[in-house]
Amino acid sequence: xxxxxxWFRAPTVSVMATTTSLSATAMARILFxxxxxxxxxxxxxxxxxxxxxxxxTKTETNPFFVKMREGxxxxxxxxxxxxxxxxxxxxxxxxxxxTAIENMIAAGANAILITPNDSKAIVPAIRKAxxxxxxxxxxDSPTNPTDAVDALFATDNYKAGxxxxxxxxxxxxxxxxxxVTLDLFPGHPVGAQRHNGFMIGLGLEAPGAGxxxxxTAPAIACAADSYxxxxxxxxxxxxxxxxxxxxxxxxxxxxxxxxxxxxALKRADxxxxxxxxxxxxxxxxxxxxxxxxxxxxxxxxxxxxxxMGVEAAVEYVRTGKKPSGYTDTGVTLIAAKPMAGxxxxxxxxxxxxxxxKR
Amino acid sequence: xxxxxxGPFLALIAACLFFATQSDRFLTGENLSLVLQQAVVxxxxxIGQTLVIxxxxxxxxxxxxxxxxxxxxxxxxxxxxLTAPIAMAAGISVAALFGLTNGLLxxxxxxxxxxxxxxxxxxxxxxxxxxSHSQTVTDLPLWMTALGDTFSLxxxxxxxxxxxxxxxxxxxxxxxxxxxxxRHVYAVGNNPExxxxxxxxxxxxxxxxxxxxGVFYGFASLLSVGRTGVxxxxxxxxxxxDAITAVVLGGTSLFGGRGVVIGxxxxxLVVGVFRNGLTLMGVSSIYQVLVTGILVILAxxxxxxxxxxxx
Amino acid sequence: MNVPTVHPVPDVPxxxxxxxxxxxxxxxxxxxxxxxxxxxxxxxxxxxxxxxxGAGKSTLIKALAIVPDAGEIRLDGRLVRFGSPIxxxxxxxxxxxxxxxVAPAMTVAENLFLGRELRRAGFLGRCLRMLDRQKMxxxxxxxxxxxxxxxxSMTQTVETLSGGxxxxxxxARAAAFARHVVILDEPxxxxxxxxxxxxxxxxxxxxxxxxxxxxxxxxxxxxxxIADRIHVARLGRRAAVLNPKKxxxxxxxxxxxxxxxxxxxxAEWQA
Numbered sequence: 034x035x036x037x038x039x040w041f042r043a044p045t046v047s048v049m050a051t052t053t054s055l056s057a058t059a060m061a062r063i064l065f066x067x068x069x070x071x072x073x074x075x076x077x078x079x080x081x082x083x084x085x086x087x088x089x090t091k092t093e094t095n096p097f098f099v100k101m102r103e104g105x106x107x108x109x110x111x112x113x114x115x116x117x118x119x120x121x122x123x124x125x126x127x128x129x130x131x132t133a134i135e136n137m138i139a140a141g142a143n144a145i146l147i148t149p150n151d152s153k154a155i156v157p158a159i160r161k162a163x164x165x166x167x168x169x170x171x172x173d174s175p176t177n178p179t180d181a182v183d184a185l186f187a188t189d190n191y192k193a194g195x196x197x198x199x200x201x202x203x204x205x206x207x208x209x210x211x212x213v214t215l216d217l218f219p220g221h222p223v224g225a226q227r228h229n230g231f232m233i234g235l236g237l238e239a240p241g242a243g244x245x246x247x248x249t250a251p252a253i254a255c256a257a258d259s260y261x262x263x264x265x266x267x268x269x270x271x272x273x274x275x276x277x278x279x280x281x282x283x284x285x286x287x288x289x290x291x292x293x294x295x296x297a298l299k300r301a302d303x304x305x306x307x308x309x310x311x312x313x314x315x316x317x318x319x320x321x322x323x324x325x326x327x328x329x330x331x332x333x334x335x336x337x338x339x340x341m342g343v344e345a346a347v348e349y350v351r352t353g354k355k356p357s358g359y360t361d362t363g364v365t366l367i368a369a370k371p372m373a374g375x376x377x378x379x380x381x382x383x384x385x386x387x388x389x390k391r
Numbered sequence: 392x393x394x395x396x397x398g399p400f401l402a403l404i405a406a407c408l409f410f411a412t413q414s415d416r417f418l419t420g421e422n423l424s425l426v427l428q429q430a431v432v433x434x435x436x437x438i439g440q441t442l443v444i445x446x447x448x449x450x451x452x453x454x455x456x457x458x459x460x461x462x463x464x465x466x467x468x469x470x471x472x473l474t475a476p477i478a479m480a481a482g483i484s485v486a487a488l489f490g491l492t493n494g495l496l497x498x499x500x501x502x503x504x505x506x507x508x509x510x511x512x513x514x515x516x517x518x519x520x521x522x523s524h525s526q527t528v529t530d531l532p533l534w535m536t537a538l539g540d541t542f543s544l545x546x547x548x549x550x551x552x553x554x555x556x557x558x559x560x561x562x563x564x565x566x567x568x569x570x571x572x573x574r575h576v577y578a579v580g581n582n583p584e585x586x587x588x589x590x591x592x593x594x595x596x597x598x599x600x601x602x603x604x605g606v607f608y609g610f611a612s613l614l615s616v617g618r619t620g621v622x623x624x625x626x627x628x629x630x631x632x633d634a635i636t637a638v639v640l641g642g643t644s645l646f647g648g649r650g651v652v653i654g655x656x657x658x659x660l661v662v663g664v665f666r667n668g669l670t671l672m673g674v675s676s677i678y679q680v681l682v683t684g685i686l687v688i689l690a691x692x693x694x695x696x697x698x699x700x701x702x
Numbered sequence: 703m704n705v706p707t708v709h710p711v712p713d714v715p716x717x718x719x720x721x722x723x724x725x726x727x728x729x730x731x732x733x734x735x736x737x738x739x740x741x742x743x744x745x746x747x748x749x750x751x752x753x754x755x756g757a758g759k760s761t762l763i764k765a766l767a768i769v770p771d772a773g774e775i776r777l778d779g780r781l782v783r784f785g786s787p788i789x790x791x792x793x794x795x796x797x798x799x800x801x802x803x804v805a806p807a808m809t810v811a812e813n814l815f816l817g818r819e820l821r822r823a824g825f826l827g828r829c830l831r832m833l834d835r836q837k838m839x840x841x842x843x844x845x846x847x848x849x850x851x852x853x854x855s856m857t858q859t860v861e862t863l864s865g866g867x868x869x870x871x872x873x874a875r876a877a878a879f880a881r882h883v884v885i886l887d888e889p890x891x892x893x894x895x896x897x898x899x900x901x902x903x904x905x906x907x908x909x910x911x912x913x914x915x916x917x918x919x920x921x922x923x924x925x926x927x928i929a930d931r932i933h934v935a936r937l938g939r940r941a942a943v944l945n946p947k948k949x950x951x952x953x954x955x956x957x958x959x960x961x962x963x964x965x966x967x968x969a970e971w972q973a
Contacts (some may be wrong), residue, residue, distance in 0.1 A: 095626055099525045119667070123628070219677050257670050263527070264619045264626060268429045275422045276414070289623075296620055300541065300548075317527060328549035570831045571819040574808070581805035582871055588799050590788030647888035649807045 035337040049298040056167035083112040084350035085139035087145040093120040102390040104336030108343035127151040144168035144346030150286020152177040168349045170342050184356040188364050190226035191242035196366040197310035200329040203372035204308050206305050210252045213273040214267050215285045227312050231284045259290035266293025285311040288318030295326045319383040329368035338362045395642040399657045411670030420547035426691050428550045430663045433633045435611040437655040438563050438603030440634040446580040447647025448504035452512035453608050454630030459519045460486035460612030465528040465622025475534030483609030494598040528622030538617035552614045563652045581648025592615015644694045717744045718916050721883050726773035728765045735761035737938030748915045750925040751933030759918050772933050794881030803872035806861035811842040814875050845878035867896025877908040885916040922951045931973040934958050945973035
C-alpha cells in the first residue's frame with residue numbers, strides 16, 4: 034500500500050511536487066530532443082557536406098509552428114539540407130529553447146533558426162552559438178537587442194495590427210468604437226505589437242512598435258487575456274460581455290481566440306452587431322472570415338518565413354554569405370467585405386495562401 | 392467534515408460580496424450562470440481528481456486525457472461520420488481506459504501515482520497530437536455541442552452542461568458519503584493498512600477510483616467540446632494543476648482520506664469568480680493568479696494545522 | 703464433539719478448548735518462522751503469547767488467521783482453513799493489529815463497522831446501496847456501552863480521541879463482533895501507564911463477557927497482570943505454557959530466552 038502514497042509522506046513535498054510536474058514534462062521533452070538530435074547528428078557524419086540547420090519553435094504543437102516546421106522541412110529537403118527541430122515546452126519557456134540550442138550545436142548545426150520565447154533571456158545562448166560560428170536567424174519575433182542575431186525574418190506584427198485596426202474603423206463607419214481586446218498574456222512582445230498596432234489603425238493613441246506594454250484608451254472597454262486559446266478566449270469574452278454588453282468591436286490576438294469570442298457572442302445573441310478582427314491567416318481562420326464569423330484577419334506566412342530562413346542558411350553554408358538585418362515576410366489583410374480606403378484581399382486569395390490546411 | 396468545507400465556502404461568499412460592491416453587474420443571474428458555465432470543465436475534472444486525492448494519490452494526466460477524449464469523440468464524429476452518442480461514448484471510453492491503466496499501474500506494478508500519471512499524461516498528450524496532426528477539429532455535428540447550449544430558467548440562461556456537472560457532483564457526493572464503497576475510498580486514503588486488515592479490497596477500490604476518474608475526464612471532454620464547439624488538441628494543458636488547485640481550495644487533504652467532493656466545486660468556483668470579477672473590475676488577470684496562489688497556500692496550511700491539531 | 707488432545711498437564715480441570723493448532727509450519731523463503739508450533743486457547747481465558755523477536759509470535763497470529771504451510775487448526779473442534787482475515791472474521795475470529803487498526807479521520811461508528819457496514823432496508827439499501835448511519839451509530843453506542851469503554855459520541859472522529867481511547871476503539875471493534883476468539887497484537891505497546899491500564903481493563907471485561915482473548919505482548923507487567931496462562935514461543939515452537947501465578951517475571955524471561963531449557967521447567971510452573 035505504501036507506494037501510492039509514498040511521495041506524499043513529507044508534508045513539505047506535496048505542493049512542490051505538483052508544481053514540478055510540468056518541469057518534469059519539460060525534462061522528458063528535453064531528453065527526447067537530446068536523443069533525437071544525437072541520433073540525427075550521427076546521421077550527419079555520413080553526409081559530410083550536407084548543411085545542418087536547426088529550427089527551434091516556441092512550442093511543439095501550436096499549428097502556426099507546426100506549419101513553420103513543415104515549411105522548413107520542405108525547403109530543407111529541396112535544398113539537400115538536414116533539418117533538426119526543437120521547441121520550448123510552452124509559450125514563454127526559455128530554458129527549453131536554450132537546451133535545444135546547446136543540443137543543436139553539439140549535433141553540429143551550421144545554422145539555427147529560432148522563434149524566441151523570451152526576446153532577452155535567449156540572447157546569451159545565441160551569443161554562444163554565434164561565437165562557435167553558427168549562423169543564427171530569428172524567425173517571427175525579434176530578439177532584444179535585435180542585433181543579437183545575424184538576421185530577422187518576420188512578419189511585422191505591428192503592421193498586422195494596424196491593418197485590422199484600419200479595417201475595423203472603416204467597418205464601424207462612424208459609430209463610436211466600444212472595444213473588447215482579447216490579448217495574449219501580459220508582457221509578450223507579439224501580443225503588445227498586434228494590440229498597439231490595432232489601436233493606431235483604429236485612430237487611438239498607443240505605444241510604439243518597440244513597447245511591450247498594452248496600450249489603454251477609454252474606447253477599449255475591456256481587455257482580457259486569451260492565451261491565444263479558444264476555450265480561454267471564450268471565457269474571457271463572456272466575462273467582458275458582462276462588463277460591456279454593448280460592445281461593437283472585438284480584437285483577438287489570433288483566430289482561435291477570435292473563434293472563442295464568436296462562440297461567446299453567439300451564445301449571447303450578439304454576433305450580428307459585433308465586428309471581430311484578428312491576426313494569423315490560418316486556413317481555419319480564413320474560412321471563418323468566409324463564413325462571416327471574423328470580419329477581417331491579417332494573414333502571415335510562417336511557411337514562407339521558415340523556407341526563406343532555410344534557404345539563407347543553406348546559402349551561408351555553401352558560400353559563406355551571411356544574411357543580415359530585417360526581412361519582412363509580408364502581411365495581407367483578408368476580408369470578406371472590402372471597405373473603401375482599406376486595401377484587402379478576398380477570402381479566395383486568403384485560402385490559397387493560408388497555412389494550417391488539414 | 393462539514394467544517395472542512397466551511398472555510399472555502401466563506402471564501403467564496405466573501406469574494407462574491409466583494410465583487411458585488413465593485414460591479415453592479417456581478418450579482419446578476421446571467422453573470423453567475425456564466426461563472427458556472429465556465430467552471431464545468433475544470434469542475435468535472437476536479438471530481439475525478441478528488442476521488443484520486445482522497446486515496447492519497449494524485450492524477451497529473453487528467454487534462455491531457457480530457458483533451459484526448461475530446462479529439463477522439465470529435466474526430467470519430469467528423470471523420471467517420473459516427474452519430475454523436477456513439478462518438479461521445481468512444482471518447483469517454485478512451486478516457487476511462489486511460490484511468491484504468493493508471494489504476495492498474497498503481498495497484499499491480501505498485502508505482503507511485505505521481506510517476507504513473509506523469510507518464511500517462513505525456514502519452515495522452517502525444518497521442519492527441521499525433522492523431523489530430525495538431526489540428527483543431529471543426530464542423531462538429533449539432534448533437535456534439537448540445538451540452539454547451541442553454542435553456543431559460545426563470546429568465547436566466549442555464550447551460551445543460553452546468554446541470555450535468557451539478558448532477559455528477561450530487562451523485563459522487565451520495566456514493567462517497569452514503570455507501571460502503573464510498574466510505575472505503577476514505578478508509579483506503581486514511582489508513583490503507585487498516586483498510587486491508589479489516590478486509591476491504593483495497594486494490595479494487597483504487598482501481599475503481601482511477602477508472603472512474605477517467606470516466607469523469609471523459610465527461611469533461613464532452614463538456615469542453617460542447618462549450619467551444621470544436622475538438623481542440625491543445626485543450627487541457629493546464630487543467631491538471633487547475634483541478635488540483637480546485638480540490639485543495641475545496642479543503643480536501645493531499646494526504647488522503649479527508650475532504651468532501653462538494654468542496655472541489657467550491658474551489659473551482661472561487662477561481663472562476665475571481666477571474667470573472669477581476670475582468671468586470673478591469674483588473675489584469677495576473678491578479679487572479681496571485682490570489683489563487685495565496686489561497687492555495689492558505690488551504691494547505693489550514694489542512695496541515697487541522698491534521699496536526701487532531702494528533 | 704471432537705475431544706482435543708492436550709499435552710498432559712497435571713491438575714488441569716477439563717475446560718473446553720476453543721482454538722487449537724497443531725504442528726503449524728510457516729516459511730518465508732528460507733526462513734522457517736513456525737517450525738511445528740502447537741497452540742491451544744481455552745474458553746474464558748486470556749492467553750498471553752510471549753517470545754523474543756523472531757520467536758514466531760506475529761507469524762503465529764498470521765498463521766491462525768491465514769493458511770499455514772502445514773499443520774491443522776481447529777475452531778470449536780472443527781477443522782478450519784481461513785484464506786484471508788475476512789474469512790477468519792466471518793468464522794468469528796477477530797484480530798486487532800498493532801496500532802494500524804483505525805482510520806483516524808473517520809468516526810468511531812464508521813471504524814467499528816469498517817468493512818462490514820450496515821445498509822438500509824428496502825429500496826434505499828438494496829438498490830441505492832445506502833448506508834444506515836443511524837443504526838450503525840446506535841449499535842456502536844450499545845456495544846461500546848456494553849464494554850464500558852468511556853467513549854460516548856459515536857460520531858466523533860477517532861483522531862480526536864486519546865491514544866488509549868483509540869486503542870480501545872480498535873480492541874472494542876474486535877470484541878464487539880467476535881463470536882469465538884479475539885486476538886490482540888501488542889494493544890498496549892504505544893501507550894502510557896494510565897492508557898495502558900485502560901486497555902487492560904477493557905481486555906478483562908471482554909474475557910468476563912465470555913470471549914477468550916489471545917494477547918501478544920512484550921510488556922511483562924501487563925502480561926502478568928492480566929494473563930491466565932502464558933504461551934511461550936521460542937524458535938518457532940511452543941517452549942511451554944506457564945502459569946503466571948506460580949512463577950516470577952524473570953522466570954518467564956528465562957524460559958523465553960532459553961536460559962531455562964524446556965525439560966528443566968518445574969511442573970508447578972506449567973499451566
